[in-house]
Amino acid sequence: MVGSILPLQVENAVVRRRGKVLLGPVNTQVATEGLSIVMGPNGAGKTTLLRMLHGMERLARGGRLTWQVPEPQARAAQAFVFQAPIMMRRSALDNVAYPLIVHGVARAQARARAAEWLARVGLSDSADKRATVLSGGERQKMALARALIRDPQILFLDEPCANLDGQATREFEEILRGAHAGGTRIVMSTHDVGQARRLAEDIWFIHHGCILETTPADQFFENPKSKEARAFLKGDIVE
Amino acid sequence: MNEILSGLLQAGQMILTLDPDLIEISLRSLQVTLSAVFVASLIGLPLGCWLAVRRFRFRRIVIAMLNALMGLPPVVVGLIVYILLSRSGPFGVFGLLFTPTAMIIAQVVILTPLIASISHQAIRDLWAEYHDLLISLNTTRRQRILTLLWDGRRALLTASLAGFGRGIGEVGAIMIVGGNIDHATRVLTTAISLETGKGNFALALALGFVLIGLAVAVNLVIHMLSRTEVSGRW
Ligand SMILES: Nc1ncnc2c1ncn2[C@@H]1O[C@H](COP(=O)(O)OP(=O)(O)OP(=O)(O)O)[C@@H](O)[C@H]1O
Ligand SMILES: [Mg+2]
Numbered sequence: 001m002v003g004s005i006l007p008l009q010v011e012n013a014v015v016r017r018r019g020k021v022l023l024g025p026v027n028t029q030v031a032t033e034g035l036s037i038v039m040g041p042n043g044a045g046k047t048t049l050l051r052m053l054h055g056m057e058r059l060a061r062g063g064r065l066t067w068q069v070p071e072p073q074a075r076a077a078q079a080f081v082f083q084a085p086i087m088m089r090r091s092a093l094d095n096v097a098y099p100l101i102v103h104g105v106a107r108a109q110a111r112a113r114a115a116e117w118l119a120r121v122g123l124s125d126s127a128d129k130r131a132t133v134l135s136g137g138e139r140q141k142m143a144l145a146r147a148l149i150r151d152p153q154i155l156f157l158d159e160p161c162a163n164l165d166g167q168a169t170r171e172f173e174e175i176l177r178g179a180h181a182g183g184t185r186i187v188m189s190t191h192d193v194g195q196a197r198r199l200a201e202d203i204w205f206i207h208h209g210c211i212l213e214t215t216p217a218d219q220f221f222e223n224p225k226s227k228e229a230r231a232f233l234k235g236d237i238v239e
Numbered sequence: 240m241n242e243i244l245s246g247l248l249q250a251g252q253m254i255l256t257l258d259p260d261l262i263e264i265s266l267r268s269l270q271v272t273l274s275a276v277f278v279a280s281l282i283g284l285p286l287g288c289w290l291a292v293r294r295f296r297f298r299r300i301v302i303a304m305l306n307a308l309m310g311l312p313p314v315v316v317g318l319i320v321y322i323l324l325s326r327s328g329p330f331g332v333f334g335l336l337f338t339p340t341a342m343i344i345a346q347v348v349i350l351t352p353l354i355a356s357i358s359h360q361a362i363r364d365l366w367a368e369y370h371d372l373l374i375s376l377n378t379t380r381r382q383r384i385l386t387l388l389w390d391g392r393r394a395l396l397t398a399s400l401a402g403f404g405r406g407i408g409e410v411g412a413i414m415i416v417g418g419n420i421d422h423a424t425r426v427l428t429t430a431i432s433l434e435t436g437k438g439n440f441a442l443a444l445a446l447g448f449v450l451i452g453l454a455v456a457v458n459l460v461i462h463m464l465s466r467t468e469v470s471g472r473w
Contacts, residue, residue, distance in 0.1 A: 056374060075377050086372040089365075089390045102382050 005067045005074045005153050006032040006185055008053070013063040015052050015209075023048045023209040024063070030154070030187065035180050037196045037217070038189040039229075040206035041238045046189040047083070049206060050156045053187065054080050076103070079152040083159045085143035087131040092123060092138075095131045096146045103150065117145040121175055137168030144172065148179055155179065157188035161195060173199060193233065197221060205229040207238060246444025253445055265449060268426040269457075271339055271413065272406035275346030276354075280399045282347075283354030287398070288384050288391075290355070291362040302359065308352035313345075317412030320345040324416065337418040342426070345412040350402040357401055361394035362387050396465055400458055407454050427453070 007029050014024035023045045030036075030053065038046045051057045055065065055075060067074035079099075088095050097114035101107060118127050121141040126134060134142060140160050147155055157176075161169045169192075176199065180186050190196055196203060200217035205226060212226040224230050231238050253261045290302060322328050324336040324344070335341045365387055373383050388395065410428035417424035419433060427450045434443035 054375065056371070072377075078375075080371075080375045082371055082375075086369060088369065088372070088386075098386075099376050102376060102378050102386075 003069060004032060005069050005077045006030060007068070008154075009064075009066040010053070011064045011066070013052055013065065014060040015048055015057045016060050021209060023052060023057075024060075026052070026211055028204075028211060028214065030185070033183075033185060035186040035199055035201045036188070036204055036214075037200035037202075038187065038204045038206060039191075039193075039196060039232070040189075041232060044206045045209040046206055047158050048209070049204075049211075050080070050158050050187065050189060054078055054156050056080075076150075077153040079147035079150065079155050081140070081143050081147050081155070081157040081160050083162060085139045087134070087139060087142075090131060091128050092131050092134060092142050093118060093127040095142060096149055099146060099150050113149060114145075117149050118142070120178075121145045122171065136163045137165070137171070140164060140168070140172055141175065144175055148175075148184070152184060154185040154187065157186070159189050159191060161190065161192065169195065205232070207232075242440045243444060245441045247448060249441050250445035250448040254449065261446070261449065263422070264425050264427055264430050264446075265453060267339065267424075268407060268428070268450070269453065271342045271426060272346060272403060272409075274343045275350055275406050276399055276403045278343070278347045279350035279354050279402055280395075283351045283402070284358050284388065284395050284398065285384065286351075287355040287358030287360075288362045288387055290359050291366050292380065292383050292387065302356075305352050305356050305359070309356050311349060311352070313349055313409050313411035314415065316348050317345050317415030320348065320412065320416050336416060337420060337424055339417070339424060341416040342413040342424060345416045346406045346409065349409065349412060350406050353405055354398045354402045357398035358391075358395050361398065362391050365391045365394070393465070396461065400461060403457060404454060407450065407457075 010026050010028045010030070012024070013026040015022045026049065038049060040046055048057060052059070053065070055071075055078075059065070069077075088098060090098070093111060093114050096117050097107075097110040100110035100113060105113075115124070115127060118124050121144060123138060123141055123145070126138060126142075131139070131142065140163075144157075144160070147157075161172055164172060173195070176186065176188075188199070197217070200220075202214055202216050203220040204214045205212050205220070205224065205228070207226075207228045212228055213220075213224065215225060220229070221233070224233060228238050290298065290305075320341065321336065324330050324333070324341055326336075335344070366383075369383075369387065369390075373386065378386070408428060410432055413424075413426060414429050414432065417426070417429065419425050419429040425433075427446055431443045431446045431450070434440075434446065
């Protein structure tokens with residue numbers, strides 16, 4: 001077992017594409033525990049921020065992510081749920097077992113654990129279905145099981161409920177709460193203010209690629225620090 | 240019109256009576272092309288996959304070359320393989336010229352770029368789909384390639400079948416390196432060419448119908464096998 005990879009120190013992280021700054025500079029710390037929700041208008045850089053933290057974006061020179069353990073171990077203890085879940089052309093069971101198999105767990109054992117996880121997210125009946133025939137809600141639950149199966153220390157989720165109805169969203173949040181209670185650090189973006197209120201311990205508000213504030217949730221919804229966040233919560237167009 | 244009809248009749252007759260010459264050259268056709276498809280797939284499928292996954296400086300040029308090689312005229316391939324295998328050539332000592340092995344070699348040269356190019360396109364699309372997940376899961380390059388080959392196996396099967404289709408009907412290269420020697424290197428396509436030259440249109444046509452039937456049958460069998468293997472899952 002690796003020691004805790006958190007807290008994560010982010011220094012001067014800037015993401016550029018074709019000379020344009022998409023994100024940053026970001027200077028922040030991701031604490032050991034908590035459930036943080038990233039909010040901000042479309043195109044603010046939420047996806048880019050999450051991908052950057054997960055190590056999937058190249059940083060401009062001078063930027064640094066510092067985990068408490070060396071990079072490869074830190075990578076192994078993270079998981080990511082993408083906005084559009086990626087369905088491998090395999091059965092749901094084999095999709096969930098895949099992360100274990102590529103990290104050296106014997107196939108039979110990986111399948112057994114995948115079956116347990118499918119049961120936990122309520123997809124036991126779909127285990128042998130092709131992943132590509134699952135419904136939107138089932139897909140996201142399957143992707144969540146696949147992300148959690150290696151028991152990550154930190155889980156990133158990018159608008160995982162954007163296409164789910166109320167019922168599916170509730171079920172998804174329940175599983176997420178379970179993971180959080182089990183000690184998984186969660187960083188998730190959402191457009192859904194209701195969802196943010198239900199789940200968040202703190203809010204990171206991001207605009208034009210910069211984190212304008214990181215505020216405890218109750219305080220954020222009562223009285224956000226930045227005027228952009230205030231406008232965003234009122235439903236105004238954020239300039 | 241008459242000739243086509245009598246060709247059909249003769250084809251039916253030869254098949255029903257299990258004409259020994261027909262069986263022999265049909266089996267040789269299958270042996271040469273299936274061997275060539277097997278070897279070309281062994282090279283072409285991983286190569287296409289690797290080109291889709293790997294970013295390197297000359298990648299685009301290699302892919303462009305592959306696509307150009309796909310259009311190689313078989314006659315020229317045959318000529319080059321002939322020179323390489325001929326007694327005075329670098330591989331002359333093996334005495335391969337005018338053997339089925341030489342025909343297989345020539346077909347491997349023709350089929351590999353085709354199979355690599357088709358599989359590259361299929362795997363590239365699959366890779367675009369899987370990219371973020373496989374990166375996020377920290378897979379090694381080897382694991383990525385194996386995953387893409389496995390999950391893309393239907394498309395890859397199609398690539399190999401396209402190779403088979405090209406190989407079974409190919410005549411230019413195998414004529415040159417095989418020599419169309421009776422009971423040694425004669426296959427369906429070279430026999431057709433010979434009989435046409437001799438004016439035996441009915442026989443040539445009969446062989447042609449057998450050739451078409453063979454190509455269709457192999458495609459059907461492989462599709463059926465792949466379906467039973469994956470039914471329920473895929
Ligand atoms: N590959 C790319 N090339 C160029 N620009 C990009 C690329 N990806 C994202 N961007 C730009 O970066 C900015 C931030 O994008 P990002 O996807 O992080 O926003 P977001 O906050 O997740 O938006 P949304 O709420 O719509 O998901 C946008 O202006 C977007 O156009
Ligand atoms: Mg986004």
